[in-house]
Amino acid sequence: MSEGPWSFFQDLIVIMQETKGMDEPRSLNFNEVSFWVQCHNVPLSFSNKNILENIGAHIGLVEEVDQGESGSYLGSHIRIQVRLDIRKPLNKFVCVGVEDEEDVFILLTYERIPNLCYRCGVIGHSFRTCGEASEKNDKLKYGIWMKS
Numbered sequence: 247m248s249e250g251p252w253s254f255f256q257d258l259i260v261i262m263q264e265t266k267g268m269d270e271p272r273s274l275n276f277n278e279v280s281f282w283v284q285c286h287n288v289p290l291s292f293s294n295k296n297i298l299e300n301i302g303a304h305i306g307l308v309e310e311v312d313q314g315e316s317g318s319y320l321g322s323h324i325r326i327q328v329r330l331d332i333r334k335p336l337n338k339f340v341c342v343g344v345e346d347e348e349d350v351f352i353l354l355t356y357e358r359i360p361n362l363c364y365r366c367g368v369i370g371h372s373f374r375t376c377g378e379a380s381e382k383n384d385k386l387k388y389g390i391w392m393k394s
């Protein structure tokens with residue numbers, strides 16, 4: 247459970263959360279999976295666990311922030327482990343407003359995501375089988391660059 251997400255032939259394996267023996271099967275949640283998200287373009291002044299947790303909260307439910315080899319939340323990118331609702335499209339970026347400065351766009355890539363739809367951004371199917379309507383020459387909004 248700690249080293250996921252797992253996939254089998256590009257299909258995501260959703261592992262239920264730890265349960266208690268008396269939980270009803272209907273109450274189990276199969277819609278959320280933990281992913282490591284890489285945050286790129288993070289300003290040096292954001293190298294702080296609380297700030298990074300706030301950024302992660304815009305992506306999903308924060309489980310862990312990787313402090314990196316130096317232990318100071320610095321590096322070419324910052325890794326945040328978040329629990330995501332896999333029924334929703336992945337975020338491509340987080341926009342952070344900074345007082346007296348231009349907004350900062352933190353670009354996101356996802357580690358070990360299988361079978362991402364490049365049309366609607368939802369995990370679990372390809373753009374060829376996407377149910378979202380497409381027009382003849384529409385451009386895909388997501389791409390392989392979403393994968394770390």
Ligand SMILES: [Zn+2]
Binds near residue numbers: 367371372375
């Ligand atoms: Zn789709």
